[in-house]
Amino acid sequence: MAKRIDVKDLDIYYGDFKAVEGVTLTVEPRSVTAFIGPSGCGKSTVLRTLNRMHEVIPGGRVDGTVTLDDQDLYAASMDPVAVRRTVGMVFQRPNPFPTMSIRDNVAAGLKLNGIKNKKTLDEVVERSLQGANLWNEVKDRLDKPGAGLSGGQQQRLCIARAIAVDPQVLLMDEPCSALDPISTLAIEDLINDLKSQYTVVIVTHNMQQAARVSDQTAFFNLKATGEPGRLVEVADTQKIFSNPSEKATEDYISGRFG
């Protein structure tokens, strides 16, 4: 199920503006990779190229290659819709569909895939909610609106929605930045569990979080103001936080940045 991601010489543009340049990194299957770095350095942009979500923004395009095992995500024959069905995504702000019940939120992706059998749907809804550590909290109110849950529950609902379609990879764009510490802890525990089945890439502003949840950490930074963002260093999380090779990384993680 989980797949390996290879990014090679990736340049990302919005129209004529080069947002990120020269990213090369590998994400092993069944591992958690954290993207850290200051705001505006392009880490979310890189994340969004992994399921072609950056193309939603007008003018978004890339040079270079992203492959999932041996599949080129940017091959001419590749449909972005198909890419997004294999690479799921969880956003910064919990975004359950407000007009749908909890059950329908989780089943939304399956329904898009044309699965209508009620028994199958019910099974997947239960399995996904259990996978997202939410089942016990919502099993008695599956028909209530998803927007009525707390922020942390909503975010886990979004994770359940993302894993319901059995993605190969799960991308998380600052999934805890809108949550309180208890909810954050619940999500971090969940990321640890998800690792056994999925390849996870997470963008975070919280360096402790990166240190706690990830196996590998990538540090992004701007060369200078107005210049494109770039990948400074990628290595095992332990190495990044104890003995980084680059001075910039050390400055950033020790808080001496800028």
Place this chain on the structure above:
Amino acid sequence: MPTITGRSAVDELPSADGRPPLEADTATTGRLGDRIFGGLAMGSGILVITLVALVGLFLVAQAVPSLLNNNANFLTSREWVPSGADPRFGIVDLLWATIITSILAMLIAVPLGVAVALFITQYAPQWLSKPAATLVDLLAAVPSIVYGFWGLKIAGDYFKPVAEATSSVLGWIPFFRWDGTPSAKSTLAFAGIILAVMILPIVTAISREVFAQVPITHKEGALALGATKWEMIRVAVLPFGKPGIISAAMLGLGRALGETLAVTLLLSALNTSDAFSFSVFGGGETFASRIANDAGEFDSAQKTGAYIAAGLVLFILTFIVNAAARVVIERRKAFSE
């Protein structure tokens, strides 16, 4: 406990010393500006409510004596002899013409308006969507007499072949029967089409406003699940916009029900001696066009009262439509925030 709104959850609980919870709006500071503005706002509110109540009262007071003198059934009779020693009048023809033209207009304008709004907000490139939106807003401001005249002098001639084709294929259904009279542009069907053209910009403009407000996070949530553009619209945009579409439809319907000039120009009145026809290719008069057509004849209180009674039915009709829309919106409220 003071908050920025002056109320908080704590206000709902009795305090420790047994004081009952606060009832009044504690946001008022009692300063002069607050008191003036509060008074003005309350005064405006009272004024509007009083005006509406007085209008209703006036309609009822004028209509009731005429209705009491009416020797025919007001709701089911097709006659319209509102004065004289034996006044006989009923509204069934008017009700039919009003409802059928409005429903036709809705059937055409709502799906089309929603589609145009979706195109402008979701599909059109930026350089096109701005001017297109402005154009639609401009169309909404065109006076209805212009549409009526355009229908009468230009579009009406093109409707004849359409009416002929429809009635020759579907003429076996009473609803579409047409024997060539009245002329194509004087039929209910054509009036409905002109009404549709007239309310299309309103439906489009309001739907567009709502669709443009769909949060980007909802749209991205759908796209990230592997939704195609159309699926994204179905999952994220349409459900979010549904109350807006209903409001748009109701505003359009309100205008269609009450539209006077364009309909008066177009429709050919029926003789009450003609047999009642269910066909959309029949003539007729709506409430508004009947009142406008006969406006010169309000010479006696009895006669005027009959027309006012008809107007009252139109008033009630729009009221029911709006209430129904409210119910639909309220019922899904928990799922729309």
